[in-house]
Amino acid sequence: xxxxxxxxxxxxxxxxxxxxxxxxGSSAAWxxxxxGLDVLGFEQFEPGHAWGGSTGRTRLFRVACLEHPGLTPxxxxxxxxxxxxxxxxxxRLFLETGGLMIGxxxxxxIKGTLSAATAHDLPVERLDADEIARRFPAHARVDPGDVxxxxxxxxxxxxxxxxxxxxDAARAAGAQVRTNxxxxxxxxxADGVTIRTDDAEYRVRHVAVxxxxxxxxxxxxxxxxxxxxxxxxxxxxxxxxxxxxxxPVFIRSVPGRDTWIWGHGAMPGSRSGPPGDDDGDGFEGxxxxxxxxxxxxxxxDDPDAIDRDIHPGExxxxxxxxxxxxPDVEPEPSGVTTCIMTHTPDGQFVVGPTAQPRVVVGGGCSxxxxxxxxxxxxxxxxxxxxxxxxxxxxxxDPRRFD
Ligand SMILES: Cc1cc2nc3c(=O)[nH]c(=O)nc-3n(C[C@H](O)[C@H](O)[C@H](O)COP(=O)(O)OP(=O)(O)OC[C@H]3O[C@@H](n4cnc5c(N)ncnc54)[C@H](O)[C@@H]3O)c2cc1C
Numbered sequence: 375x376x377x378x379x380x381x382x383x384x385x386x387x388x389x390x391x392x393x394x395x396x397x398x399g400s401s402a403a404w405x406x407x408x409x410g411l412d413v414l415g416f417e418q419f420e421p422g423h424a425w426g427g428s429t430g431r432t433r434l435f436r437v438a439c440l441e442h443p444g445l446t447p448x449x450x451x452x453x454x455x456x457x458x459x460x461x462x463x464x465x466r467l468f469l470e471t472g473g474l475m476i477g478x479x480x481x482x483x484i485k486g487t488l489s490a491a492t493a494h495d496l497p498v499e500r501l502d503a504d505e506i507a508r509r510f511p512a513h514a515r516v517d518p519g520d521v522x523x524x525x526x527x528x529x530x531x532x533x534x535x536x537x538x539x540x541x542d543a544a545r546a547a548g549a550q551v552r553t554n555x556x557x558x559x560x561x562x563x564a565d566g567v568t569i570r571t572d573d574a575e576y577r578v579r580h581v582a583v584x585x586x587x588x589x590x591x592x593x594x595x596x597x598x599x600x601x602x603x604x605x606x607x608x609x610x611x612x613x614x615x616x617x618x619x620x621x622p623v624f625i626r627s628v629p630g631r632d633t634w635i636w637g638h639g640a641m642p643g644s645r646s647g648p649p650g651d652d653d654g655d656g657f658e659g660x661x662x663x664x665x666x667x668x669x670x671x672x673x674x675d676d677p678d679a680i681d682r683d684i685h686p687g688e689x690x691x692x693x694x695x696x697x698x699x700x701p702d703v704e705p706e707p708s709g710v711t712t713c714i715m716t717h718t719p720d721g722q723f724v725v726g727p728t729a730q731p732r733v734v735v736g737g738g739c740s741x742x743x744x745x746x747x748x749x750x751x752x753x754x755x756x757x758x759x760x761x762x763x764x765x766x767x768x769x770x771d772p773r774r775f776d
Contacts, residue, residue: 380412380579388414388550390758391569391578393557393592395421397428397533397744398725398736399584400540401455401751406582407547409755414576415549416569418556421541422534426586426677427714430605431660433533433744434623434636436473438525440486441742442722443493447765448746448753455748456531462546463539466532466657471638473528473623474501474510479521483625483634487523499524512621512639515629515699528623530638532657533744540748557585560592562732582754583728584736587677587714593728593735597775600677600716603741604684606692607661607709609640614702616640616662621700628695635695637664661708664700666692677714684710715741724772725750726757734758735772 380386388411392403395417403415419425435453439445456468477483491498501522507514513522545551552571559570560581569576583592587600610616621639628635643659668691689707697705716739718724723746724738736754737743743750753770756763 385577386566386579387576388412388578390414390580390582391416391567391576392582392584393560393569394418394583394585394588395541395551396426396537396584396586397739397747398750398754399582400537400544401748402582402584402736402754403544403549403551403751404540404547405752405755406758407544407549409759411759413544413549414569414578415541415544415551416555416557416571417541417551417553420553422538424711427716427739428533428537428586428744429713430663430711431532431534432530432638432663434473434625434638435468435529435531435745436525436623437527438475438487438491438496438498438523439742440475440483440490440625441740442769443490444766444769445746446490446494446496448749448767451749451752451764452746455752456536459536459539459543459748462543463535465535465539467536467539468529468531469657470527470529471618471622473525474506474513474626475523475525476506476513476516476520476624476626477634478517478519478627481627483627484521484523487525491523491525497526510620512616512700512702513624513626515701517627517629520627530623531745536748540751557592560733562730564731567732580732580734580758582734582736582758584754586737586739587716589716589735589737593730593733595729596724596735596738596772597719598716598724598738600680600714602680603665603713603715604688605663605665605711605713606689606707607663608696608703608705609661609708610702611704616700616703617642621662626699628699631695631698633695634667635664635692635699637662662703664692664696666695680712680714682712684712715739717741719775723750723770725753725767725770726772728772729776
């Protein structure tokens with residue numbers, strides 16, 4: 375990026391506009407402002423809202439990333455940035471629990487996890503079915519041939535609190551943030567980009583489009599499909615425990631079924647959380663969370679039109695999977711909500727320059743981007759400024775679909 379003067383007479387209102395301050399955009403705004411750029415961030419709702427891809431109180435964090443070995447350095451960089459945001463916000467955003475992956479030895483869960491572990495010499499442990507049952511009784515129902523991989527660096531991240539902390543950090547670094555402001559047009563040309571809202575127009579040098587499920591409104595050529603996903607929580611059966619200490623982060627096959635589930639145990643309340651936790655610090659407690667491999671058949675072309683109602687029978691299948699897997703967990707959900715997951719054809723994110731001049735994008739969550747979001751924001755910032763990325767992110771290049 376060349377001249378960054380946006381003072382009076384320059385013709386620019388900011389160096390960079392960031393469209394959408396969700397998981398990736400909030401961090402992109404922070405990382406750009408931290409570099410001394412003039413940043414103008416737009417969010418159509420309040421930061422940390424429930425209407426995009428980042429609602430639901432927790433997200434799984436893993437460093438032995440079964441989706442691609444190239445994601446491990448991104449997860450670790452994100453963890454460093456979550457820690458910085460914890461320091462600046464005074465809120466606990468990341469909790470390391472360790473994580474257990476279970477499946478047949480030749481399954482994507484096991485092979486992908488081991489592939490990342492081998493590529494980065496991660497201190498994972500391999501377990502057979504007997505060891506899984508002995509060390510993790512909550513996971514005792516395992517098909518005999520299944521194996522486990524323990525990732526000691528796995529944990530949970532708090533999405534809403536992390537987004538609010540990143541927006542606050544962006545503001546503290548000098549970013550101008552317009553909340554409850556919907557961008558209606560992004561018009562790039564050779565000299566800059568015009569950004570339109572309902573009642574204003576801005577001229578910026580570059581734009582980072584980080585609008586999650588709504589990205590294709592501004593970058594229509596990207597092959598992104600938003601899916602409606604139902605998120606479910608559960609409680610331990612009477613007299614049993616399914617807290618994080620016995621049920622840390624997991625991705626696992628379901629006994630006797632050709633499918634898998636993901637999730638984590640409960641944190642009963644802030645006072646029973648880790649030392650140092652307190653009311654309002656971001657870790658105020660949650661139930662067991664379990665989600666399915668499948669997304670459900672609902673694809674929303676228009677994320678605004680997504681059906682937010684929960685219909686009779688919609689949670690039956692996940693309840694059956696919970697009943698088949700966890701004897702100590704009550705299979706009737708204690709909580710249900712909807713969320714939007716945005717898929718790419720190859721299951722990897724889109725982060726970097728686009729075919730449009732001056733337009734960088736960060737999104738395409740594919741159901742696994744929150745753990746990386748702080749670092750994906752950093753990659754967006756590096757793409758805008760033309761810096762060398764902190765790791766090889768060429769497998770996330772949005773132009774791979776051209
Ligand atoms: C059910 C479910 C479970 C998941 N589990 C995990 C997990 O365990 N681990 C993990 O790492 N990831 C997980 N993910 C993925 C992760 O939560 C999401 O990928 C990620 O949060 C999406 O981030 P984003 O920044 O792309 O989008 P968002 O966080 O949705 O941000 C986009 C923002 O842009 C704003 N916006 C849109 N249009 C405009 C506009 N015109 N003007 C202004 N603002 C606009 C939106 O309001 C929103 O705030 C899961 C996703 C789902 C749905």
